[in-house]
Amino acid sequence: MTALPIPEVPHLGEADTFWRGIAADELLLERCRSCSAVVWYPRGFCPSCGSGVTLEPASGEGAVYSFSVVHRGAGEYRGCEPYVVAYVELDEGPRILTNVVGCDPDSLVIGARVRVVFDHGPDGSALYRFTTV
Amino acid sequence: MTGADRDAYIAGVFEHPRRVIPELSTPRIHAEVAFGALADAGLDRSDIDGYLCDGSQNFRPVAFGVLSMAEYLGLECTYLDSTETGGSAPIVQVAHAAAAIAAGKCQAALVTSAGRPRSAPTSFERGSVEGSFEDVWGMSGAVTGYALSAQRHMYEFGTTSAQLAEVKVAASLHAQHNPNAFLRDVVSVEEVLESPMVSSPLHRLDCCVVTDGGGACVVVSGALARQLSRPCVRVLGAGEAVRHSDLGRLSLTSTAAAVSGPAAFAAAGVTPRDIDYVSLYDSFTITVIETIEDLGFCEKGEGGRFVMDGALVAPHGRLPFNTDGGGMCNNHPGNRGGITKIVEAVRQLRSEAFPAVQVPDCEHALVNGTGGNIGTRMASATLVLRRGDA
Numbered sequence: 334m335t336a337l338p339i340p341e342v343p344h345l346g347e348a349d350t351f352w353r354g355i356a357a358d359e360l361l362l363e364r365c366r367s368c369s370a371v372v373w374y375p376r377g378f379c380p381s382c383g384s385g386v387t388l389e390p391a392s393g394e395g396a397v398y399s400f401s402v403v404h405r406g407a408g409e410y411r412g413c414e415p416y417v418v419a420y421v422e423l424d425e426g427p428r429i430l431t432n433v434v435g436c437d438p439d440s441l442v443i444g445a446r447v448r449v450v451f452d453h454g455p456d457g458s459a460l461y462r463f464t465t466v
Numbered sequence: 467m468t469g470a471d472r473d474a475y476i477a478g479v480f481e482h483p484r485r486v487i488p489e490l491s492t493p494r495i496h497a498e499v500a501f502g503a504l505a506d507a508g509l510d511r512s513d514i515d516g517y518l519c520d521g522s523q524n525f526r527p528v529a530f531g532v533l534s535m536a537e538y539l540g541l542e543c544t545y546l547d548s549t550e551t552g553g554s555a556p557i558v559q560v561a562h563a564a565a566a567i568a569a570g571k572c573q574a575a576l577v578t579s580a581g582r583p584r585s586a587p588t589s590f591e592r593g594s595v596e597g598s599f600e601d602v603w604g605m606s607g608a609v610t611g612y613a614l615s616a617q618r619h620m621y622e623f624g625t626t627s628a629q630l631a632e633v634k635v636a637a638s639l640h641a642q643h644n645p646n647a648f649l650r651d652v653v654s655v656e657e658v659l660e661s662p663m664v665s666s667p668l669h670r671l672d673c674c675v676v677t678d679g680g681g682a683c684v685v686v687s688g689a690l691a692r693q694l695s696r697p698c699v700r701v702l703g704a705g706e707a708v709r710h711s712d713l714g715r716l717s718l719t720s721t722a723a724a725v726s727g728p729a730a731f732a733a734a735g736v737t738p739r740d741i742d743y744v745s746l747y748d749s750f751t752i753t754v755i756e757t758i759e760d761l762g763f764c765e766k767g768e769g770g771r772f773v774m775d776g777a778l779v780a781p782h783g784r785l786p787f788n789t790d791g792g793g794m795c796n797n798h799p800g801n802r803g804g805i806t807k808i809v810e811a812v813r814q815l816r817s818e819a820f821p822a823v824q825v826p827d828c829e830h831a832l833v834n835g836t837g838g839n840i841g842t843r844m845a846s847a848t849l850v851l852r853r854g855d856a
Contacts, residue, residue: 370713398618403605405665406604
């Protein structure tokens with residue numbers, strides 16, 4: 334568990350399975366049944382070809398594609414600065430927004446290898462974040 | 467209809483002179499800028515048969531965007547458009563108005579844009595489909611998305627914070643001549659770099675201003691333009707395009723101007739070398755750097771080097787930009803600055819910019835809008851405009 338807030342995610346029906354996975358410490362990725370594309374963000378179908386998708390466990394590993402150290406937090410993040418918002422490029426391909434935690438923000442670099450961690454709030458909310466390897 | 471009748475012209479523009487408007491509603495600001503643009507064109511409200519405005523929450527307490535606003539303004543219209551692409555929306559709408567005029571659907575189309583984020587900030591609401599995966603990480607408003615783009619641009623191309631700062635410096639040099647500008651002080655590269663870091667690598671002075679206000683323009687047919695006494699500006703070419711996250715394969719270092727720009731140039735029959743003045747959406751300094759590259763004013767990755775040594779400074783820089791002071795210093799009404807970009811380009815082509823920043827013999831101007839967020843999904847709109855007598 335990190336010191337960052339764990340906001341409740343107002344997710345919609347199509348992404349329920351994805352978020353249930355996060356609550357169970359599993360990062361699931363949608364893959365198209367027809368064209369095999371990995372679909373991010375999860376939406377229950379493949380926008381490339383319109384086919385259905387399956388959910389499969391991700392490796393949970395990737396590399397920092399870009400990042401920003403936030404010094405002026407918004408909402409419930411106010412007071413948590415400095416913290417890192419990043420695009421992590423998963424080894425499966427997609428670049429996803431997240432936080433990188435457990436590292437010195439000033440020493441983070443693009444290309445740093447990261448691994449998924451799961452944060453759980455007392456109210457049942459859960460988020461995927463990443464930590465440097 | 468002859469070919470000339472299918473041409474569309476911007477006949478009137480207006481920018482609300484105020485930047486803090488605590489006592490007026492947003493619809494009322496739409497009305498004030500609408501009447502201002504009509505007066506500038508020399509047209510009456512009854513001449514308007516097309517109306518375009520975006521559908522953002524800026525319209526509260528008016529419920530139905532363009533429909534409610536048409537009623538509020540008392541307009542009778544045969545063409546309506548409420549394209550919502552964020553800050554680029556008015557620029558898309560000028561293109562749509564020109565197309566509607568070419569198709570004979572209307573003769574005189576009004577485009578308005580307004581908002582009051584300074585006096586009445588709207589609270590951010592979670593709950594969009596894509597937002598579930600983006601709104602929960604503590605992004606510092608819109609800044610962090612652009613910061614992610616800037617960081618990647620620096621990594622791939624060696625762009626520096628000092629190069630980004632040149633965009634703000636050029637805008638501030640222009641804003642000193644604009645008595646209505648929100649910020650009129652000239653700033654140095656050092657002052658930008660020493661301003662507080664908001665979301666690295668972007669400092670406070672890498673960000674545009676937050677202002678109340680708005681603007682409007684009137685797009686008319688060639689037949690109508692010939693009856694008006696004010697100089698009209700021809701809409702020579704237009705392009706629009708979207709760049710989104712593409713299943714997670716998004717590019718942080720290019721915008722949809724890479725598509726909308728070439729489309730507008732092709733339609734206009736001109737090239738970047740023909741452009742005398744540019745209005746470039748400047749939500750953040752990095753927005754301008756990426757746009758200059760995407761529009762072909764320099765190679766991809768060279769934007770940082772391009773803006774060094776005063777390239778953007780009017781009147782004699784290689785690419786004079788945002789001579790009103792831009793979103794960086796003058797105005798970014800309603801957190802969406804597209805309309806101000808159109809207004810200043812028309813001023814330049816009419817030789818009505820502030821004398822110190824008027825580009826000599828300005829014949830072709832380009833307007834580029836960047837709506838949404840380049841760190842996630844965005845829509846570009848490009849217009850190429852020509853002086854009426856050219």
